[in-house]
Amino acid sequence: MNKPESLSAEEQQIVAIRTDKYFSKTREIVEKFGDKTVTYGVFLRRGVICAVNPAIEVLRQHYPAQAGGTSVPLKITRLYEEGAFVPDQKPLFTYTGSFAALAELETLVLQRTGVACVCAYNVYKMAMNLKNVAFIDMHARHSPGDDLSTLVAYGASVGSRMAKLNGAIGFIGSSQDLTAHFYGQERGIGTMPHGLIGYAGSTLHAAQMFVETHSQDNLTVLVDYYGREFSDSLEVCRWWYEDFLPRDRDAKRQLAIRMDTHGDRFAEGLSYDRSVEIVADWLHVPNEYEAVRYVMGEEAFDADSLNITKDRVRRVLFGTGVSVASVIHLRQTLDEAGFDACRVVGSSGFNLFKCKMFANARAPVDTVGTGSFIPENFSDTFATADIFMFDGRFDVKLGREKLFQGLKP
Numbered sequence: 001m002n003k004p005e006s007l008s009a010e011e012q013q014i015v016a017i018r019t020d021k022y023f024s025k026t027r028e029i030v031e032k033f034g035d036k037t038v039t040y041g042v043f044l045r046r047g048v049i050c051a052v053n054p055a056i057e058v059l060r061q062h063y064p065a066q067a068g069g070t071s072v073p074l075k076i077t078r079l080y081e082e083g084a085f086v087p088d089q090k091p092l093f094t095y096t097g098s099f100a101a102l103a104e105l106e107t108l109v110l111q112r113t114g115v116a117c118v119c120a121y122n123v124y125k126m127a128m129n130l131k132n133v134a135f136i137d138m139h140a141r142h143s144p145g146d147d148l149s150t151l152v153a154y155g156a157s158v159g160s161r162m163a164k165l166n167g168a169i170g171f172i173g174s175s176q177d178l179t180a181h182f183y184g185q186e187r188g189i190g191t192m193p194h195g196l197i198g199y200a201g202s203t204l205h206a207a208q209m210f211v212e213t214h215s216q217d218n219l220t221v222l223v224d225y226y227g228r229e230f231s232d233s234l235e236v237c238r239w240w241y242e243d244f245l246p247r248d249r250d251a252k253r254q255l256a257i258r259m260d261t262h263g264d265r266f267a268e269g270l271s272y273d274r275s276v277e278i279v280a281d282w283l284h285v286p287n288e289y290e291a292v293r294y295v296m297g298e299e300a301f302d303a304d305s306l307n308i309t310k311d312r313v314r315r316v317l318f319g320t321g322v323s324v325a326s327v328i329h330l331r332q333t334l335d336e337a338g339f340d341a342c343r344v345v346g347s348s349g350f351n352l353f354k355c356k357m358f359a360n361a362r363a364p365v366d367t368v369g370t371g372s373f374i375p376e377n378f379s380d381t382f383a384t385a386d387i388f389m390f391d392g393r394f395d396v397k398l399g400r401e402k403l404f405q406g407l408k409p
Contacts, residue, residue: 041404050117
């Protein structure tokens with residue numbers, strides 16, 4: 001793409017109304033008193049995985065070929081490759097150019113840095129914990145709009161790609177068409193929301209309506225609408241394997257049961273005590289205490305003297321909602337009925353902690369649908385940019401010297 005020698009008034013306005021006002025006033029001051037060539041460094045205050053292409057694209061898109069009235073070329077230096085782990089407070093990349101042309105771009109660059117990098121880190125960790133599980137990006141409903149949605153999905157795709165290089169299945173698609181291309185897909189993945197179950201009047205009828213309407217798609221059935229997770233799963237499986245598939249000429253489509261039980265209740269027929277029995281038997285340990293120890297690990301268990309992490313683990317293993325116990329019980333129920341070909345999908349609150357506990361418990365889940373890789377603490381995503389070179393001379397605000405010492409534009 002050929003860059004214009006200068007940005008049009010309309011393009012300048014696009015940037016000006018989106019940047020922090022002091023950057024616009026700074027640009028006017030620099031234009032009045034004389035431009036300088038400056039170098040910025042961009043960093044976060046926590047460890048992340050580098051996913052900075054969206055930020056770099058902003059620079060390339062809005063930096064004019066003839067900046068500051070002179071030929072000051074834009075120079076971008078990656079300090080980490082896309083997908084590399086970046087320690088906290090280590091610059092991810094630097095960029096050099098006209099101060100007048102770059103001042104207003106700082107806000108836009110930072111907006112597109114932190115979210116993608118933190119999502120990449122979270123997704124990598126989640127996928128590496130559950131290496132044999134396929135993930136579906138279902139973050140869209142948690143996003144306020146397309147800008148965040150594309151940043152989140154891009155970061156997730158970077159983290160997933162790195163996990164795949166290390167032997168994980170990783171993320172296989174997105175719930176929306178908009179971001180499907182980040183995962184190598186043309187369209188989003190999905191079958192039915194809870195509303196369709198209510199519309200159909202039964203879980204089985206919703207499945208039948210879906211198959212009749214989408215005759216080429218695999219089928220994933222939600223089973224928690226009526227609180228009959230295990231009964232409805234068996235009913236759907238009997239229809240699918242004993243009635244529908246024998247009449248299906250292709251017989252290549254797969255059936256999956258999706259657990260999405262509300263966090264305020266136990267899945268059908270389960271209680272806390274029954275959940276403890278299921279998990280303890282699964283792990284071949286004698287009781288609740290040892291099940292928690294098994295999943296946490298000896299050192300972490302002993303170090304948690306205040307029982308803070310232990311209580312979180314108990315909720316994941318034996319609690320309400322989509323617990324380890326409910327997934328184990330579903331898998332065992334299906335297998336005992338001869339439906340071992342049916343796959344199990346888990347959703348609802350699968351953040352990094354829950355994925356790690358499911359992995360440590362060897363929970364028999366095949367696919368996880370989640371948007372909970374979006375940072376829980378949004379301040380973790382706040383990136384910072386500092387100028388550390390003016391006309392080739394090292395000069396940075398006091399306290400930041402070590403971050404940029406030794407870097408060259």
